[in-house]
Amino acid sequence: MASVAPLSPPIDPADDQSLESVVVRFAGDSGDGMQLTGGQFTLSTALAGNDLATFPDFPAEIRAPQGTLFGVSAFQINFGSTDITTAGDAPDVLVAMNPAALKTNVKDLKPGGLIIADEGEFNDRNLAKAKYEANPLTDGSLAQWQLLSLNISQLTLDSVKPFGLGNKEALRCKNMWTLGLALWMFDRDRQPIVAWLKAKFAKAPELADANIAALDAGHAYGETAEISGEGLGLKQHHVPSAAVPSGLYRTVTGAEAISLGLVAGTQLAGLPMFFGGYPITPASAILHHLSRLKEYGVTTFQAEDEIAAIASAIGASYAGSLGITSSSGPGIALKGEAIGLAIMTELPLVIVNSQRGGPSTGLPTKTEQSDLYQAVYGRNGDAPMPVIAARSPADAFECAIEACRIAVQYMTPVMLLTDGYIANAAEPWKVPDMATFAPFPVTFMDTAQEGGFLPYARDEKLKRPWVKPGTPGLMHRIGGIEKGVNTGHIEYSPANHQAMTDIRQNKVLGIADSLPDQDVSLGTDSGKLVVVGWGSTFGPIHQAVRRARAKGRDVSHVHIRHIWPLPKNLGTLLKGYEKIIVPEMNTGQLKTVLRDQYLVDAKPLNKVSGQPFRIAEIEAAIEDALK
Amino acid sequence: MNDMTPVAKMTPKDWETDQEVRWCPGCGDYAILKAVQRTLPEIGARPESTVFVSGIGCSSRFPYYVESYGFHTIHGRAPAVATGVKLANPELDVWIITGDGDALSIGGNHTMHILRRNLDCQILLFNNEIYGLTKGQYSPTSREGTRSPSTPFGSVDRPAKPAAFALGSGARFVARGFDVSKNLPDVLKAAYAHKGAAFVEIFQNCIVYNKDVFADFTEKKNADDGQLWLENGKPMLFGKGAKGIALDREALTLKVVDVVDGDWQAADVIVHDVTNRSVAHMLVEMPFGSFPMALGVLYDDPAPSFESAVVAQNEQAAKGKTPDLQKLVSQGQTWTVGSGAETDAAEAGSAGSGPEL
Numbered sequence: 001m002a003s004v005a006p007l008s009p010p011i012d013p014a015d016d017q018s019l020e021s022v023v024v025r026f027a028g029d030s031g032d033g034m035q036l037t038g039g040q041f042t043l044s045t046a047l048a049g050n051d052l053a054t055f056p057d058f059p060a061e062i063r064a065p066q067g068t069l070f071g072v073s074a075f076q077i078n079f080g081s082t083d084i085t086t087a088g089d090a091p092d093v094l095v096a097m098n099p100a101a102l103k104t105n106v107k108d109l110k111p112g113g114l115i116i117a118d119e120g121e122f123n124d125r126n127l128a129k130a131k132y133e134a135n136p137l138t139d140g141s142l143a144q145w146q147l148l149s150l151n152i153s154q155l156t157l158d159s160v161k162p163f164g165l166g167n168k169e170a171l172r173c174k175n176m177w178t179l180g181l182a183l184w185m186f187d188r189d190r191q192p193i194v195a196w197l198k199a200k201f202a203k204a205p206e207l208a209d210a211n212i213a214a215l216d217a218g219h220a221y222g223e224t225a226e227i228s229g230e231g232l233g234l235k236q237h238h239v240p241s242a243a244v245p246s247g248l249y250r251t252v253t254g255a256e257a258i259s260l261g262l263v264a265g266t267q268l269a270g271l272p273m274f275f276g277g278y279p280i281t282p283a284s285a286i287l288h289h290l291s292r293l294k295e296y297g298v299t300t301f302q303a304e305d306e307i308a309a310i311a312s313a314i315g316a317s318y319a320g321s322l323g324i325t326s327s328s329g330p331g332i333a334l335k336g337e338a339i340g341l342a343i344m345t346e347l348p349l350v351i352v353n354s355q356r357g358g359p360s361t362g363l364p365t366k367t368e369q370s371d372l373y374q375a376v377y378g379r380n381g382d383a384p385m386p387v388i389a390a391r392s393p394a395d396a397f398e399c400a401i402e403a404c405r406i407a408v409q410y411m412t413p414v415m416l417l418t419d420g421y422i423a424n425a426a427e428p429w430k431v432p433d434m435a436t437f438a439p440f441p442v443t444f445m446d447t448a449q450e451g452g453f454l455p456y457a458r459d460e461k462l463k464r465p466w467v468k469p470g471t472p473g474l475m476h477r478i479g480g481i482e483k484g485v486n487t488g489h490i491e492y493s494p495a496n497h498q499a500m501t502d503i504r505q506n507k508v509l510g511i512a513d514s515l516p517d518q519d520v521s522l523g524t525d526s527g528k529l530v531v532v533g534w535g536s537t538f539g540p541i542h543q544a545v546r547r548a549r550a551k552g553r554d555v556s557h558v559h560i561r562h563i564w565p566l567p568k569n570l571g572t573l574l575k576g577y578e579k580i581i582v583p584e585m586n587t588g589q590l591k592t593v594l595r596d597q598y599l600v601d602a603k604p605l606n607k608v609s610g611q612p613f614r615i616a617e618i619e620a621a622i623e624d625a626l627k
Numbered sequence: 628m629n630d631m632t633p634v635a636k637m638t639p640k641d642w643e644t645d646q647e648v649r650w651c652p653g654c655g656d657y658a659i660l661k662a663v664q665r666t667l668p669e670i671g672a673r674p675e676s677t678v679f680v681s682g683i684g685c686s687s688r689f690p691y692y693v694e695s696y697g698f699h700t701i702h703g704r705a706p707a708v709a710t711g712v713k714l715a716n717p718e719l720d721v722w723i724i725t726g727d728g729d730a731l732s733i734g735g736n737h738t739m740h741i742l743r744r745n746l747d748c749q750i751l752l753f754n755n756e757i758y759g760l761t762k763g764q765y766s767p768t769s770r771e772g773t774r775s776p777s778t779p780f781g782s783v784d785r786p787a788k789p790a791a792f793a794l795g796s797g798a799r800f801v802a803r804g805f806d807v808s809k810n811l812p813d814v815l816k817a818a819y820a821h822k823g824a825a826f827v828e829i830f831q832n833c834i835v836y837n838k839d840v841f842a843d844f845t846e847k848k849n850a851d852d853g854q855l856w857l858e859n860g861k862p863m864l865f866g867k868g869a870k871g872i873a874l875d876r877e878a879l880t881l882k883v884v885d886v887v888d889g890d891w892q893a894a895d896v897i898v899h900d901v902t903n904r905s906v907a908h909m910l911v912e913m914p915f916g917s918f919p920m921a922l923g924v925l926y927d928d929p930a931p932s933f934e935s936a937v938v939a940q941n942e943q944a945a946k947g948k949t950p951d952l953q954k955l956v957s958q959g960q961t962w963t964v965g966s967g968a969e970t971d972a973a974e975a976g977s978a979g980s981g982p983e984l
């Protein structure tokens with residue numbers, strides 16, 4: 001049933017079954033429950049004290065035809081005892097639940113890495129669907145890797161037999177069998193997963209029992225194989241806990257962190273939240289999370305379209321809530337005119353863009369950072385708007401609070417950029433102490449200024465007053481037509497338009513006064529080379545720079561959160577390095593902004609394959625630049 | 628939401644702003660503005676709790692001229708903005724001012740959804756069957772054959788019927804009036820009294836680009852035969868009581884019948900019941916020409932409003948829960964890392980990681 005050589009490097013370099021970090025990828029048909037398996041493995045790994053990063057990669061189709069190459073769903077996790085910031089370049093272990101999963105993923109596996117394949121699915125039909133002419137499990141084509149070929153389907157059926165499930169339902173437990181084996185391989189506790197299964201199938205205890213039996217059987221299989229010394233090559237590996245600051249931890253996805261951050265932000269502002277959304281991948285998760293948090297003064301509204309989603313949020317901000325909307329690139333494009341209205345009427349608003357591959361519908365489930373131009377420049381007229389970018393799921397929490405702060409303190413729409421990778425990926429998060437966040441309570445104007453009410457008068461930050469309808473004596477009219485300075489009346493005069501354009505511009509640029517100086521994430525504040533990034537490229541850049549520095553290279557990493565306005569010291573900082581490279585998952589958008597703003601020779605490093613950067617790719621670019 | 632200190636009775640003048648009104652002289656919009664300013668004091672509205680929201684077009688300048696809160700938004704989106712306003716503060720009186728292009732062309736989607744959701748507001752659609760602000764192109768309500776700068780040989784598409792569209796979208800209140808009608812304030816009052824989305828189509832004369840297009844029923848000399856003013860509980864009579872509307876029971880349509888000596892019962896004239904949705908569907912489809920124009924309140928049958936349902940659900944969902952940010956961020960599966968880097972599962976809550984497919 002199984003044949004494999006004993007495990008050898010790279011999975012076990014020291015042969016003492018103790019590893020610094022391991023990358024495991026679960027791949028199967030989209031109906032095989034790989035995201036669930038990965039999610040549960042992630043949880044148990046977090047509970048074991050490892051640092052980790054994950055990368056869920058699933059097809060755009062909800063129910064892609066079974067067994068096809070485009071129906072493959074994969075979940076990668078990198079975990080270890082060191083600081084983990086990426087989902088890992090090449091997997092050490094690939095779990096392939098069918099031929100299509102093997103075909104689409106095996107090329108990424110490290111040479112010598114371990115393949116665990118369900119041979120029960122490698123029948124003629126599935127082989128043909130995956131366009132294999134011969135069975136790769138038996139034709140020797142996988143010789144450069146270690147192969148553990150098990151009939152997982154049969155083993156699962158055997159393990160759940162007592163529960164009398166139909167064949168189809170019984171086979172659904174395959175993912176739990178596989179998870180059981182994986183848990184054993186890395187010495188993970190099954191208990192949290194047992195608890196989770198019981199809760200998940202509370203209404204169908206026989207399904208809970210069957211899944212638990214499959215989980216136990218997979219685990220027992222590993223144990224028995226090792227003890228019996230059958231030469232299956234199965235060994236248990238120990239990945240020590242990471243040395244992380246002490247405290248309370250949880251796992252968090254970007255979508256969760258943004259939702260929590262938006263709730264925290266509105267609470268710190270002392271405002272109710274109004275969230276207008278329209279379903280779109282990969283942004284919908286934020287709408288889902290927030291719709292359950294009514295006790296925090298959250299009203300969620302699933303609008304009829306993207307335009308209504310933002311327009312309703314603007315209406316809510318006008319009426320005294322903090323209006324928030326969220327979408328992905330194509331939806332943000334539809335919101336463009338309304339963003340202009342929020343800029344013209346100077347109302348607070350937060351717009352979250354979970355970027356995905358574009359243009360048009362593009363790659364809905366794949367990640368990209370190609371909406372930076374759209375965020376900074378993508379409106380009619382001179383329409384300045386602050387833009388913030390989150391670097392990781394956990395970072396998205398603080399970014400969301402920051403977006404709320406800027407929106408209310410400057411009466412402006414703010415765009416928060418995240419991406420499909422951040423939205424879906426999970427990472428351990430040290431639960432923040434909410435007492436350390438300074439509130440920024442909003443005061444609405446309720447009495448006229450001395451000398452009469454002026455809805456477009458300014459404070460020292462150039463912010464206009466926020467007056468809620470319902471306030472006696474301060475009735476006024478606003479709209480998208482150019483406003484007169486101070487009065488807010490319709491005003492078309494040339495001098496007034498010049499003045500108002502300048503005010504809008506200076507107000508947004510002035511936000512830089514409230515921003516911390518740009519820091520250097522890793523390295524020194526001058527030198528030969530700096531790698532400048534933004535958003536979810538943080539992980540691979542950080543690791544690549546770390547590795548290069550370990551080799552003695554003079555390279556530093558600067559990661560920008562505030563894309564617009566840029567931090568005040570950034571220009572001076574960048575000019576302290578001889579060379580600048582800017583890795584981006586687009587064709588060079590931040591690079592263009594940096595060149596424009598600072599006249600520096602920023603060189604692009606671009607990738608738009610829908611997959612995150614690999615550390616090695618950035619490392620190579622660093623070596624190249626320092627040649 | 629206002630304190631209840633007695634306030635001096637307001638007059639139409641109190642609802643005027645200092646802004647110069649910029650419609651063409653003789654435009655029907657002036658009369659509608661006056662009708663609204665006359666209605667507001669009579670219904671006891673307060674300027675501070677009244678919000679006029681508009682889109683884009685001649686009619687959408689309206690909020691600038693009413694002394695209340697006002698939001699002149701973007702083309703077609705007034706219903707969406709108004710939805711946010713009302714959900715954020717359900718105590719505000721929200722009026723939406725829109726036109727045929729704004730509400731039925733670029734904003735058709737929002738008009739449909741605000742009506743089906745039944746947001747408590749008044750929607751005044753100024754129908755002039757033309758694009759005025761952009762200088763006279765034909766609109767979605769223009770009649771077939773309308774010659775305009777964009778249709779020099781006449782339009783070939785069939786017009787939308789605003790009241791039928793509203794009813795079809797699920798509106799619970801549909802009424803009609805016209806700019807210079809003395810009955811318009813009464814129609815507006817009924818709309819205001821209706822809790823939920825109240826849709827009012829107001830025929831409006833664009834004297835520059837579509838002059839007198841409604842004269843066949845709005846002009847005095849045509850009023851008797853051209854206007855059917857509906858009143859709840861009253862027979863559907865017009866033509867000085869000499870004609871009425873009856874049901875053709877064979878064809879299941881309406882028909883015009885002669886009423887002899889005021890005996891409308893003998894002629895089987897229908898008694899208007901504002902809650903009868905089937906008859907309302909027939910009234911909004913009644914072709915003008917062979918029939919008079921049905922005016923007044925065509926349909927009025929309240930249902931729970933959207934914002935009240937949202938508020939009720941929010942309250943229900945929040946019941947018994949105390950907001951606690953620290954607790955919120957600490958939810959899900961958590962673990963504690965001690966100073967000795969020891970790890971243990973703290974709380975096995977719901978698993979939070981990884982999307983479920």
Ligand code: SF4
Nearest residue numbers: 651654685759833834
């Ligand atoms: S163009 Fe027509 S609708 Fe517009 S203001 Fe002039 S008359 Fe009125």
